[in-house]
Amino acid sequence: MTPFKKLLVANRGEIALRVMRGCRELGVRSVAVYSGPDRSAPHVRAADEAYPLGGTTAAESYLRGDRIVEIARACGAEAIHPGYGFLAENPDFAQACADAGLVFVGPPPSAMRALGSKTSARRVMQEAGVPVVPGTIDPIPTAEEAARIADEIGFPIALKAVSGGGGKGMRVVERPDELIAAFRQASDEAAASFGDPSMYLERLVVRPRHVEIQMLGDQHGNVVHLGERECSVQRRHQKLVEESPSPVVDADLRARMGEVAVRAAKAVGYTNAGTCEMLLDQSGEFYFLEVNARLQVEHPVTELVTGIDLVHWQLRVAAGEPLDFRQEDVRLRGHAVECRIQAEDPYGRFFPSTGRIEAVREPAGPGIRIDGSLERGLEVTPLYDSLLAKLVVWAEDRPRALERMARALDEYGVLGVKTTIPFHRWLMRHPPFVAGDLDTEIVARDWHPSDELEPELAERAAVLAALCEHLGRGRRQTVVASSAEEAGRWLSFARRAGLRVP
Amino acid sequence: MAGSNGASRPLAATTYRVEIGGQVLTVELAEREDGLYVRVGDGDPRRVEVAAQREDGELSLLVGGAVVRGLVGPREGGTAVVVDGQAVDVVVMDERAARLASAAAGGRPQNRETAIRAPMPGLVVTVPVEVGQGVAKGTTLVVLSAMKMQNELTAPADATVKEVLVSAGQTVDQNQVLVRLE
Numbered sequence: 001m002t003p004f005k006k007l008l009v010a011n012r013g014e015i016a017l018r019v020m021r022g023c024r025e026l027g028v029r030s031v032a033v034y035s036g037p038d039r040s041a042p043h044v045r046a047a048d049e050a051y052p053l054g055g056t057t058a059a060e061s062y063l064r065g066d067r068i069v070e071i072a073r074a075c076g077a078e079a080i081h082p083g084y085g086f087l088a089e090n091p092d093f094a095q096a097c098a099d100a101g102l103v104f105v106g107p108p109p110s111a112m113r114a115l116g117s118k119t120s121a122r123r124v125m126q127e128a129g130v131p132v133v134p135g136t137i138d139p140i141p142t143a144e145e146a147a148r149i150a151d152e153i154g155f156p157i158a159l160k161a162v163s164g165g166g167g168k169g170m171r172v173v174e175r176p177d178e179l180i181a182a183f184r185q186a187s188d189e190a191a192a193s194f195g196d197p198s199m200y201l202e203r204l205v206v207r208p209r210h211v212e213i214q215m216l217g218d219q220h221g222n223v224v225h226l227g228e229r230e231c232s233v234q235r236r237h238q239k240l241v242e243e244s245p246s247p248v249v250d251a252d253l254r255a256r257m258g259e260v261a262v263r264a265a266k267a268v269g270y271t272n273a274g275t276c277e278m279l280l281d282q283s284g285e286f287y288f289l290e291v292n293a294r295l296q297v298e299h300p301v302t303e304l305v306t307g308i309d310l311v312h313w314q315l316r317v318a319a320g321e322p323l324d325f326r327q328e329d330v331r332l333r334g335h336a337v338e339c340r341i342q343a344e345d346p347y348g349r350f351f352p353s354t355g356r357i358e359a360v361r362e363p364a365g366p367g368i369r370i371d372g373s374l375e376r377g378l379e380v381t382p383l384y385d386s387l388l389a390k391l392v393v394w395a396e397d398r399p400r401a402l403e404r405m406a407r408a409l410d411e412y413g414v415l416g417v418k419t420t421i422p423f424h425r426w427l428m429r430h431p432p433f434v435a436g437d438l439d440t441e442i443v444a445r446d447w448h449p450s451d452e453l454e455p456e457l458a459e460r461a462a463v464l465a466a467l468c469e470h471l472g473r474g475r476r477q478t479v480v481a482s483s484a485e486e487a488g489r490w491l492s493f494a495r496r497a498g499l500r501v502p
Numbered sequence: 503m504a505g506s507n508g509a510s511r512p513l514a515a516t517t518y519r520v521e522i523g524g525q526v527l528t529v530e531l532a533e534r535e536d537g538l539y540v541r542v543g544d545g546d547p548r549r550v551e552v553a554a555q556r557e558d559g560e561l562s563l564l565v566g567g568a569v570v571r572g573l574v575g576p577r578e579g580g581t582a583v584v585v586d587g588q589a590v591d592v593v594v595m596d597e598r599a600a601r602l603a604s605a606a607a608g609g610r611p612q613n614r615e616t617a618i619r620a621p622m623p624g625l626v627v628t629v630p631v632e633v634g635q636g637v638a639k640g641t642t643l644v645v646l647s648a649m650k651m652q653n654e655l656t657a658p659a660d661a662t663v664k665e666v667l668v669s670a671g672q673t674v675d676q677n678q679v680l681v682r683l684e
Contacts, residue, residue, distance in 0.1 A: 236652070351653045354622055358575040358582070359559025376558065382622035382648050382676075413573040413584040415559055421587040453523035453590065459542050460570050461583040462520040463550070464561050465592040466529035467540070468574040468581065469518060471555065 002027040003319035004079045004103070008072040009033075009047070011083030012062060014371045014389060015295070016043035019081045022311030031077050033068060035061030037381065042373040049075060057383055062086045065093040069100045079103035079318060085385065088294040091116065105318040107270050107293050114268040115291045125288045128267035130260050133279065133287040135202030143183040146201055150179055153203050159183060161190035162198040172204055205287065207439040208279040210234065211246050212292075213261035214302045216310070217271045218317040224327045225258035226306045229275075229298055232438040233427065235350050240420065240443065241427060242298035243337040244305045247398060247436025248280070257286055258327075264291060273299070273314050282439075297340070297390065300371060304336035304394040335401040336394045339409065339424040341372070343386040346423035347449050352386045353418035355379075363411035367394045367404050380417050388419065398436070402428050423447065512539070519600040521580075521593040540565060615664065618655055618681040620674045624648030628670050631681070635663045643681045644668070657683060 007023055008031040009016045016032065020043070023030040032047035036056050044050045051071045055061035065087050072080055080097050082088040082105070091112040097104040106112075115121045122132055134153040139162050140146045150157050150173070159171045159182060171186040173179050183199065191197035209232045217223035230246035231239045249257070261276035268291075275296050277289040299310050308330070317323065344350040357378040362370055372389025380388070393408055395401040406428040412421050427433050430446060453461075515532035530541040531550075539547040548566035555561050562571040573584040580593040595603065627645040631637060637657045644655040661683035668680045 349654050349656065351655075352622060352648060359573045359584075361558070361560065361573060361584075382624070409587045412587045413559075415573045415575045415582050415584055415589065416577075418589060422589075425587055453525070453588075457585055457588060458522050458525060458527065458590070461572065461585045461590045461592060462522050462527045462529050462542060463540055463563065463565060463570060464572045464574050464585070465522070465581045465583050465594045466518040466520055466531060467550065467552070467563060468555075468561055469594040469596075470516065470531050471552070 001321075003315040003321065004028050004077075006031060006048075006075070006077045007079045007081055007105075007315070008068065008075070008077040009043070009081050009083065010062065010068045010087055011081075011085070012038055012041060012043050012384065014373050014387065015083040015085075015297070017046050017373055018371050019083060019311055020046050022309065022315065025309075026312060026315060028315065031072070031075055033062070033071055035383075037379070037383065042375060042378075051075065058086065065090070065096055069096055069102065072097075072102055073100055077102065079105055079315070081105040081314070082294065084294050084297060089116070089292070103318050105314050106272050107274060111268040111270045112293050115270075115293055118290060121290055122288075124267055125264055128263055130264050130267070130288045131286065133202045133205060136200045139198035139200055140183075143180040143187075146183045146199070147176065147179045150201060151176065153201075156204040156206065157201050158204040159186045159199055159201050161186065161194055161196070162200055163194035163196040164190060205279050205281045207282050207441070208232075209246070209248070209281075209438055210239075210277065210289075210440050211249060211257070211280045211286070212275045212277045212296075213257055214296075214299070214310075215261050215265045215270065215274045215276060216308075216313055216317070216323065217265055217274075218323045219271050219320055220322045222323045222326075223262045223265045223270065224323060224325070224330060225261050226302050226308060226310075226330055227254060227332050228257060229296075229301055230438065231298065232440050233433070233442055234440050235443045235447075239298065240340050240342075241338065241424065242301055243335065243398075243401070244301040245332055245335065246280075247438070248284075253284060253286075260286075260288070262327075264288060272317055273310050297387070298338050300369060300390060300392045301336040301338050304369065304392060305332045305334060306330060307333070334394055334396050335398045336392060337401045337405050338390050338392045339405060340387055340420065341374075341389040341391055341412070341414070341424075342420045343380045343388050343417045344420055345418035346420050346447070348418075350420070352382060353380070354382055355417045357414065357416040359413065359415040361411065361413035362389075363391065363408035365408075367401075368408055369393070374414065388414070388417075391424075399434075402434060422449075511535075517597045519595050519597065522590060616658065616661065616683045617679045618643055618657075618683065620646060620676055620678045620680055621655075622646075622648050622676050624653070624674060626668045626670055626672045626674060626680070627652055629666055629668060629681070631663050631666065633663050633666055637661055637663060637683070643683075646674070646680075655680065 006029040009019045020030040029048040032044045032050040033053050034044050035053055053061040053067050080102055087093040091109040094104040094109040114124055119137055122137055126132055156174045171182055173182045187197045187199050211228050211230055213228050214226040228246050228249050229242050229244045231242045233241035264276050273295050275292040278286045279289055280286045343353045345353050360374050369392040370389055374389045393401055393404045395404045409421055409425045512532035512534050518529045520527045520529050532539045538550050540550040541547040551564040553562040553564050559573040559575045561574045575582050583590050583592050624646040627647050629644050631643050639657055639659050641657045642654045646653045664684045665682040
């Protein structure tokens with residue numbers, strides 16, 4: 001059954017391609033929208049129809065909800081899939097779609113609003129009996145009051161700026177006698193950095209793991225969870241590697257975390273796909289962090305271990321279909337790992353790298369899935385996200401999945417920008433990672449790359465570069481030389497052609 | 503099997519100086535009666551054949567029977583090579599060009615000044631250094647917000663801050679000089 005006749009994808013890059021593939025499989029015509037620089041982008045060519053948004057920056061193009069709704073109506077689309085980022089978690093956009101008679105593929109605006117601010121989400125979750133990190137919800141007026149609350153919840157604690165975020169404006173206090181001075185200092189800093197001195201505090205979760213639960217709900221009150229994803233490998237609070245299942249979550253913990261996520265979803269009337277992010281401490285206690293009201297970048301690992309196509313189900317439940325399976329039908333099989341191939345220099349603190357993609361060679365073979373939009377000639381600009389592709393592998397168990405990922409990374413070649421591939425190659429053989437001993441600081445703590453290349457790799461690269469120079473730079477010709485004689489003939493040809501060979 | 507050292511006299515040989523990841527390797531390519539031979543540093547010469555040089559950038563060689571496969575392409579001021587998923591910047595010069603370059607560099611005083619440029623357009627978040635300050639390799643010089651992230655530009659080597667050309671809150675273009683070190 002076709003959920004919709006035509007659907008507009010309000011996004012670009014790999015996620016637009018992912019959604020369009022799902023559309024085609026379900027017999028749904030897909031509509032692309034594009035900014036000025038994206039006129040020839042892969043997502044435009046993958047769609048059935050494409051319309052310009054104009055503009056260059058995200059704000060001028062993919063964030064123009066008004067234009068997108070207008071295009072959807074004009075071309076006769078019934079639904080809009082927002083992907084992730086851009087307008088995906090914007091309740092006003094979801095409302096605007098509904099007002100225009102379009103189906104927004106995602107949760108209802110009311111659920112997005114309830115989850116939108118950390119404080120309101122925390123309040124709703126506490127009321128629903130979802131465990132949250134012990135601490136305050138409201139700003140604390142004085143340092144003395146902070147000291148009193150800290151004594152109640154226990155040390156170490158984290159002081160956080162109400163207007164901060166992503167680790168900014170945070171201070172760790174280990175002992176009660178440090179608290180008052182630290183509070184005043186942090187509050188002054190927050191006033192200087194964010195123009196708002198208000199602070200709140202939480203118990204510090206030491207060496208936390210970031211583990212999240214995938215949820216899926218229909219419009220008939222059914223919500224199931226599809227197991228967890230381990231996302232502790234991060235730099236600057238952004239994920240680099242995700243896997244499912246987590247090496248430390250057993251069936252019992254999975255059931256408990258999943259039950260909490262389902263309760264959280266039901267508390268706000270959540271439908272469609274969503275993710276409940278949690279912190280898991282070293283003793284196995286877990287705490288609600290936030291709900292991501294969208295399809296996540298890392299959804300493929302869940303698809304590979306559950307066999308459930310999340311994009312298909314997003315469209316089906318958005319069209320009003322009930323889920324045709326129950327919680328007890330969900331089984332995890334094998335192990336999946338995703339590496340985010342970012343245009344970033346892992347040797348230079350993951351600084352974004354821009355340029356033209358000169359050549360690409362992607363891995364293939366057993367257990368490999370690539371969700372990407374990498375191709376020769378692609379311009380990687382600073383305008384949009386630096387995610388080039390997601391390399392996802394599946395194997396029977398975790399050790400085999402890591403070996404398979406290492407193999408796939410060796411096959412991956414991207415020329416033109418720096419990528420995170422060398423980091424991933426290192427990680428797949430990094431003993432604590434292999435042992436499953438993870439926390440969110442693993443990258444900051446353990447990744448100290450040296451500029452020195454492995455001698456054997458340097459030698460191979462040097463030989464290739466010298467040969468390329470020798471054969472004449474800039475020449476583009478396919479030569480398959482099966483014998484010395486043939487290679488020799490080819491060299492004499494090159495010489496006759498005036499190329500620089502001895 | 504790689505060897506046949508001195509099996510035939512080289513008809514012609516070229517030595518390349520290859521700068522790669524902070525090291526310099528010499529790669530000698532010699533054409534003999536029975537084909538092309540490669541020698542890295544003091545190693546043994548090995549027969550090298552081109553298995554494929556493809557339009558998509560792939561260069562695959564058979565070096566003494568071993569497959570050496572990579573992507574090779576141009577980059578500003580040199581060559582980029584990808585081997586085992588790892589991209590490496592390489593500068594290749596033949597002996598004559600290397601000699602000329604070193605003679606040219608020897609002829610005038612070394613310019614030790616380094617300009618720290620914005621690798622992309624962005625917003626300067628902070629500049630935690632000041633003029634005259636000594637900085638160790640890896641010290642953060644400028645924090646630039648671009649591509650949804652805060653990016654730290656760091657000192658490539660121990661140096662002294664000679665000039666600070668931007669301040670917090672300023673929008674900068676790609677390649678704009680932010681800080682000068684010496």
